[in-house]
Amino acid sequence: MKKVSVIVAVYGVEYWIEESLSSLLNQSLAPEQMEIILVNDASPDDSMILARRLVETRFRERLPYVKFIDHPFNMGVSHTRRDGILAATGDYIIHFDPDDLLHPRAYEIMLAEAERTDADVTLCDFLFDNGKRKTHLAQRPNEMTARCLMEQICGAQLPSRHGSMCNKLIRSSLYEQVKLPDRINFCEDAMTVCSMLCLPGIKIASTDLPLYTYRYRPGSMVGTTNYEGDIRLYKELGRRAGEVKEVWQRDAFSAFISSLLYHRSYLEFQGTAEEFARRFGRFEIYVDFAVNVPPRQKKLVRRALEGKHLQSRFRRRLAFAINRRLHRGA
Known part of the structure; x- marks a missing residue:
C-alpha cells in the first residue's frame, strides 16, 4: 500500500x-x-x-x-x-x-x-x-x-x-x-x-x-461570495453542531457560523438590511459565539439580521481594517 x-x-x-x-x-x-x-x-x-x-x-x-x-x-x-x-x-x-x-x-x-x-x-x-x-x-x-x-x-x-x-x-x-x-x-x-x-x-x-x-x-x-452557498454552509454547520456530544464541540461549530456571518456575509453584502435579514436572519442565534468579532461589530450584525440597519460596505470594510490593525498591535 x-x-x-x-x-x-x-x-x-x-x-x-x-x-x-x-x-x-x-x-x-x-x-x-x-x-x-x-x-x-x-x-x-x-x-x-x-x-x-x-x-x-x-x-x-x-x-x-x-x-x-x-x-x-x-x-x-x-x-x-x-x-x-x-x-x-x-x-x-x-x-x-x-x-x-x-x-x-x-x-x-x-x-x-x-x-x-x-x-x-x-x-x-x-x-x-x-x-x-x-x-x-x-x-x-x-x-x-x-x-x-x-x-x-x-x-x-x-x-x-x-x-x-x-x-x-x-x-x-x-x-x-x-x-x-x-x-x-x-x-x-x-x-x-x-x-x-x-x-x-x-x-x-x-x-x-x-x-x-x-x-x-x-x-x-x-475571494468570491455566493450567498446561497453560504446559507447551505451555515445550515450544515448548524446541523453538525446539533449532532456532536460535547458542549465545547457545539460551541466551536456555533462560533464558526458566527465568525463567517461577520467576516464573510456581513462584510461583503451589497444589498439592503431587509435583504440581508431575509437571507441570514435565521442564523441570529449564533451571533454571540464568535471570539474574534468585537462586541460593537456583533451589535451591528444583529441589527442587520433584524433588518434594521446595514452600514455601507465601505464603512464595514474600514471598521474591519481598523479593528484588525488594533488587534495586531495589541
Missing part, C-alpha cells in the same frame, strides 16, 4: 499548473510511496492536458503511481475531492491545490512526524504569497489537542488557512467516518476537519516548518 495519497482537484489553473505540479512531482518521497490522484472537474482550459503532458514527459518514473480522473461536467471542489478520496489507497491522504507550491521534502517530513507520533492529523505551517510578499502563517495550536485545533479553526479570521486540508496529512480511516459535504464549495475543508476532530481519541502532531506555499489569486474560491 502507498504511504501517502495526494488528491489534486484540477479546474482553471493552466497558467500555474506546470510549476505547481512540478513541485508535487519533485517530492523526495519515492514514487512507490506516494500516489497522485488528479481529478479534472471539467476544466474549461488546458489544465489537465498540461498536467498529463508534464507527467508523461518529465516525470515518467511517477506515471505508474498517477491516476487521472475526468468529470463529464463541473461538479464543484467538494465533489471532486470526494472522488479523489474514493480512489485513494494510501495510509494517509492530503490535498494539493494546483496553483500552490510545496517544499521539496514536505510530505517526507510530515509523514515522518505522523509515523513518529502515531498521529491521525499532522499539520505544517503555510507561506502566504499574495504576489507582492510572502508571510509565514503559523498553524500549530497552543496545545496539541483536537479541542484546541478545532477551536483555532472555528475562531479564525479569513484567510487564516487553519481549516485547510492542504497542510494536513490525515489518516485515511478518518475519511471513512467523515464525508465531505455535498454542494458546499467554501469552507468544506474546515468543516470536514472539524468533524474529524470531534471523533474520539484523535491525536494531533505538527511541524513548525512552512512546507506549503498558498498563492492567493483574485477570482479564486476564497
Whole structure:
C-alpha cells in the first residue's frame, strides 16, 4: 500500500499548473510511496492536458503511481475531492491545490512526524504569497489537542488557512467516518476537519516548518461570495453542531457560523438590511459565539439580521481594517 495519497482537484489553473505540479512531482518521497490522484472537474482550459503532458514527459518514473480522473461536467471542489478520496489507497491522504507550491521534502517530513507520533492529523505551517510578499502563517495550536485545533479553526479570521486540508496529512480511516459535504464549495475543508476532530481519541502532531506555499489569486474560491452557498454552509454547520456530544464541540461549530456571518456575509453584502435579514436572519442565534468579532461589530450584525440597519460596505470594510490593525498591535 502507498504511504501517502495526494488528491489534486484540477479546474482553471493552466497558467500555474506546470510549476505547481512540478513541485508535487519533485517530492523526495519515492514514487512507490506516494500516489497522485488528479481529478479534472471539467476544466474549461488546458489544465489537465498540461498536467498529463508534464507527467508523461518529465516525470515518467511517477506515471505508474498517477491516476487521472475526468468529470463529464463541473461538479464543484467538494465533489471532486470526494472522488479523489474514493480512489485513494494510501495510509494517509492530503490535498494539493494546483496553483500552490510545496517544499521539496514536505510530505517526507510530515509523514515522518505522523509515523513518529502515531498521529491521525499532522499539520505544517503555510507561506502566504499574495504576489507582492510572502508571510509565514503559523498553524500549530497552543496545545496539541483536537479541542484546541478545532477551536483555532472555528475562531479564525479569513484567510487564516487553519481549516485547510492542504497542510494536513490525515489518516485515511478518518475519511471513512467523515464525508465531505455535498454542494458546499467554501469552507468544506474546515468543516470536514472539524468533524474529524470531534471523533474520539484523535491525536494531533505538527511541524513548525512552512512546507506549503498558498498563492492567493483574485477570482479564486476564497475571494468570491455566493450567498446561497453560504446559507447551505451555515445550515450544515448548524446541523453538525446539533449532532456532536460535547458542549465545547457545539460551541466551536456555533462560533464558526458566527465568525463567517461577520467576516464573510456581513462584510461583503451589497444589498439592503431587509435583504440581508431575509437571507441570514435565521442564523441570529449564533451571533454571540464568535471570539474574534468585537462586541460593537456583533451589535451591528444583529441589527442587520433584524433588518434594521446595514452600514455601507465601505464603512464595514474600514471598521474591519481598523479593528484588525488594533488587534495586531495589541
